[in-house]
Amino acid sequence: MANINNNYLNLKESYLFAKISEEKQKYIQNNKNKKLIDLSIGDVTLPLPPSAIEGIKKACQNLSKKDTFTGYPPSSGHNFLKDEIIKNDYLSRNISIDNSEIFIGDSSKSDICNMLDLFESNITVALQDPVYPVYVDSNIIKGNNIVYMTDIYNFLPPKKHIDIIYLCFPNNPTGKVISKELLKKYVDYALENNTLIFFDSAYEAFIQDKNTVHSIYEIENAKKVAIEFRSFSKTAGFTSIRLAYTIVPKDIVINNKVTLNSLFKRLKDTKYNGPSYLSEFAMYNVYKTNNFNELQENINYYLRNTKLLVNFFKSKNITTSSTVNSPYVWIKCKDNMNSWNFFYYMLDKFMILGTPGSGFGKSGEGHFRLTGFGTYEDTKEAIERMSKEL
Amino acid sequence: MANINNNYLNLKESYLFAKISEEKQKYIQNNKNKKLIDLSIGDVTLPLPPSAIEGIKKACQNLSKKDTFTGYPPSSGHNFLKDEIIKNDYLSRNISIDNSEIFIGDSSKSDICNMLDLFESNITVALQDPVYPVYVDSNIIKGNNIVYMTDIYNFLPPKKHIDIIYLCFPNNPTGKVISKELLKKYVDYALENNTLIFFDSAYEAFIQDKNTVHSIYEIENAKKVAIEFRSFSKTAGFTSIRLAYTIVPKDIVINNKVTLNSLFKRLKDTKYNGPSYLSEFAMYNVYKTNNFNELQENINYYLRNTKLLVNFFKSKNITTSSTVNSPYVWIKCKDNMNSWNFFYYMLDKFMILGTPGSGFGKSGEGHFRLTGFGTYEDTKEAIERMSKEL
Numbered sequence: 001m002a003n004i005n006n007n008y009l010n011l012k013e014s015y016l017f018a019k020i021s022e023e024k025q026k027y028i029q030n031n032k033n034k035k036l037i038d039l040s041i042g043d044v045t046l047p048l049p050p051s052a053i054e055g056i057k058k059a060c061q062n063l064s065k066k067d068t069f070t071g072y073p074p075s076s077g078h079n080f081l082k083d084e085i086i087k088n089d090y091l092s093r094n095i096s097i098d099n100s101e102i103f104i105g106d107s108s109k110s111d112i113c114n115m116l117d118l119f120e121s122n123i124t125v126a127l128q129d130p131v132y133p134v135y136v137d138s139n140i141i142k143g144n145n146i147v148y149m150t151d152i153y154n155f156l157p158p159k160k161h162i163d164i165i166y167l168c169f170p171n172n173p174t175g176k177v178i179s180k181e182l183l184k185k186y187v188d189y190a191l192e193n194n195t196l197i198f199f200d201s202a203y204e205a206f207i208q209d210k211n212t213v214h215s216i217y218e219i220e221n222a223k224k225v226a227i228e229f230r231s232f233s234k235t236a237g238f239t240s241i242r243l244a245y246t247i248v249p250k251d252i253v254i255n256n257k258v259t260l261n262s263l264f265k266r267l268k269d270t271k272y273n274g275p276s277y278l279s280e281f282a283m284y285n286v287y288k289t290n291n292f293n294e295l296q297e298n299i300n301y302y303l304r305n306t307k308l309l310v311n312f313f314k315s316k317n318i319t320t321s322s323t324v325n326s327p328y329v330w331i332k333c334k335d336n337m338n339s340w341n342f343f344y345y346m347l348d349k350f351m352i353l354g355t356p357g358s359g360f361g362k363s364g365e366g367h368f369r370l371t372g373f374g375t376y377e378d379t380k381e382a383i384e385r386m387s388k389e390l
Numbered sequence: 391m392a393n394i395n396n397n398y399l400n401l402k403e404s405y406l407f408a409k410i411s412e413e414k415q416k417y418i419q420n421n422k423n424k425k426l427i428d429l430s431i432g433d434v435t436l437p438l439p440p441s442a443i444e445g446i447k448k449a450c451q452n453l454s455k456k457d458t459f460t461g462y463p464p465s466s467g468h469n470f471l472k473d474e475i476i477k478n479d480y481l482s483r484n485i486s487i488d489n490s491e492i493f494i495g496d497s498s499k500s501d502i503c504n505m506l507d508l509f510e511s512n513i514t515v516a517l518q519d520p521v522y523p524v525y526v527d528s529n530i531i532k533g534n535n536i537v538y539m540t541d542i543y544n545f546l547p548p549k550k551h552i553d554i555i556y557l558c559f560p561n562n563p564t565g566k567v568i569s570k571e572l573l574k575k576y577v578d579y580a581l582e583n584n585t586l587i588f589f590d591s592a593y594e595a596f597i598q599d600k601n602t603v604h605s606i607y608e609i610e611n612a613k614k615v616a617i618e619f620r621s622f623s624k625t626a627g628f629t630s631i632r633l634a635y636t637i638v639p640k641d642i643v644i645n646n647k648v649t650l651n652s653l654f655k656r657l658k659d660t661k662y663n664g665p666s667y668l669s670e671f672a673m674y675n676v677y678k679t680n681n682f683n684e685l686q687e688n689i690n691y692y693l694r695n696t697k698l699l700v701n702f703f704k705s706k707n708i709t710t711s712s713t714v715n716s717p718y719v720w721i722k723c724k725d726n727m728n729s730w731n732f733f734y735y736m737l738d739k740f741m742i743l744g745t746p747g748s749g750f751g752k753s754g755e756g757h758f759r760l761t762g763f764g765t766y767e768d769t770k771e772a773i774e775r776m777s778k779e780l
Contacts, residue, residue: 011660064443263394274632278669
């Protein structure tokens with residue numbers, strides 16, 4: 001039978017969040033009378049905003065009538081949504097993006113992974129550490145060389161040539177943002193060294209600080225080197241209905257002969273069929289009716305939880321990120337426990353599910369991630385439980 | 391910058407249906423007062439069935455309330471839909487499929503392409519000719535060796551070892567089905583030669599003949615060698631809302647050590663986030679309320695168009711498929727024209743858009759594909775236009 005892509009055997013047996021979900025099920029099975037509080041995964045819990053629901057209903061009506069029915073979307077999504085993205089997410093920040101530079105799809109995760117298909121194997125990528133494990137896994141599958149940037153906030157040019165630098169800001173899992181000055185250093189490095197930047201800004205809607213960017217294109221000349229991944233999962237609470245987009249500027253030329261934009265279009269045309277009309281119309285209606293306050297309300301709810309947790313850990317002198325620009329709280333494990341020991345400690349002692357920091361990379365060892373995505377009540381209860389003994 | 395995956399440069403410049411869509415736009419631009427009839431692409435045109443619309447509305451209600459809100463789906467979809475698939479699509483044909491063997495996603499196209507990621511490059515695949523161009527393009531991108539089976543209906547064991555055989559029945563573009571006896575030969579060949587079968591049955595709902603299969607698992611032992619791709623695009627008219635599933639039986643073992651099922655799960659967990667809850671619930675509601683007659687009505691509508699076309703071409707002594715088991719009509723071009731010449735001939739003479747057969751492979755040269763997916767009125771008008779001069 002066809003030989004296996006051996007790179008798959010170099011992966012850990014299960015994907016981090018799949019493993020945590022298994023541990024959760026096991027715990028529930030064995031502790032039926034206990035109330036587990038899940039602050040582990042980065043998934044929203046509040047209902048869809050009313051204007052999104054309204055959009056789905058309108059789309060539904062369109063699909064139920066012959067005159068307004070529509071079939072396959074273009075493989076990069078419909079223009080009605082692209083136009084709103086340009087206007088609301090970019091022109092509002094004085095960034096000009098062309099229609100053909102936007103690829104709307106079902107998920108940033110898949111675009112981030114699939115983009116690698118355009119390059120040969122064995123390229124060298126630089127990843128933050130700790131970071132979202134999908135970057136690591138997708139590069140292992142591809143057989144690429146991974147260099148870790150452990151001191152990302154102290155810009156040190158890498159010693160070898162880097163083909164792609166991945167930057168995730170606000171960062172998952174640490175929640176930190178990057179200053180404009182520092183990001184400019186990365187962009188300048190990329191321009192000088194013919195390096196590509198994958199900029200993942202899934203959490204930009206949570207940003208509170210002023211001296212950072214929502215889009216990497218706020219930095220001069222970034223369109224020549226950077227691809228930006230944006231998701232509606234956290235911005236609009238769309239995790240269940242799947243919608244995201246990727247910006248691939250036309251200025252990026254590979255091997256001096258072909259634009260990355262045309263290659264990605266070929267990939268999308270060949271392998272995918274675009275996002276669901278229902279999800280597109282949901283977001284279109286949010287944009288069109290200017291109901292951004294509804295999105296912001298939900299985000300503020302999660303940020304309140306996050307702040308509660310941060311303030312609690314500070315009061316306990318547990319090292320944590322000092323600012324809140326994301327739904328994540330990144331703490332140092334108690335008594336120098338390792339991440340997985342602390343995971344079980346939190347589970348057994350407080351019935352709280354979190355994510356072991358080591359799942360995000362070597363530098364995450366000895367750390368732990370909690371999220372503000374729980375309910376306000378659960379978050380308060382979690383703090384109460386911990387306050388007694390942590 | 392990262393070197394390009396050179397295999398991309400071996401592809402034709404644009405994906406077949408993207409090119410046809412461009413030609414269509416060009417024609418409309420230059421012929422604003424003419425009425426073009428598009429019978430080119432395999433896309434549905436009838437509204438979603440009422441029970442699917444009802445399902446979306448229920449899902450919408452669930453997502454609008456905190457108690458019933460749900461976030462990320464499992465990466466292989468929700469069990470509520472898997473259970474209905476097992477019951478309605480398999481148990482009804484005495485096939486037993488386990489929950490964990492079903493991977494629900496947004497598209498068969500993407501699963502067919504992504505599955506190749508699990509194997510090393512340079513494997514040898516056997517493709518029907520003519521056939522759905524996605525099989526060809528995805529294997530070119532992966533750098534695989536392609537062997538064409540031009541005489542698919544006359545079973546001839548390939549001379550070299552084949553790692554994967556792709557079978558698409560009812561076939562796109564010819565519309566032909568495969569007899570149970572012949573399919574058994576392919577399955578037996580695969581069992582003997584350690585070959586994998588990718589069975590694409592996107593059009594199974596259109597089957598009228600008795601001596602063929604809806605699922606390859608109707609053939610004994612096929613679960614040891616075959617993966618089956620099923621789509622709701624044509625079955626339920628879901629092209630706009632994206633939903634499909636893939637069966638990866640647990641019996642398939644790669645390199646004597648790892649199941650293809652566990653590998654595909656790892657791939658899905660790592661790179662994807664599952665299908666949209668709205669689309670899942672749409673189909674769930676169709677199954678749950680037993681509204682299959684609604685689906686069948688739409689399919690019958692398209693089949694009526696297809697039959698009209700087939701009968702017309704027969705009356706003109708133009709070679710075409712003799713049975714109707716799919717929405718496709720595959721004809722020989724007039725006067726031995728080549729496919730693209732005939733494409734422009736049909737466009738200029740009759741204002742009818744079809745698909746050049748050569749786009750489906752070498753053996754498709756000199757042929758042309760039309761579909762029954764137009765409206766009844768358009769199909770009749772197309773026949774009227776052609777009847778004068780074809």
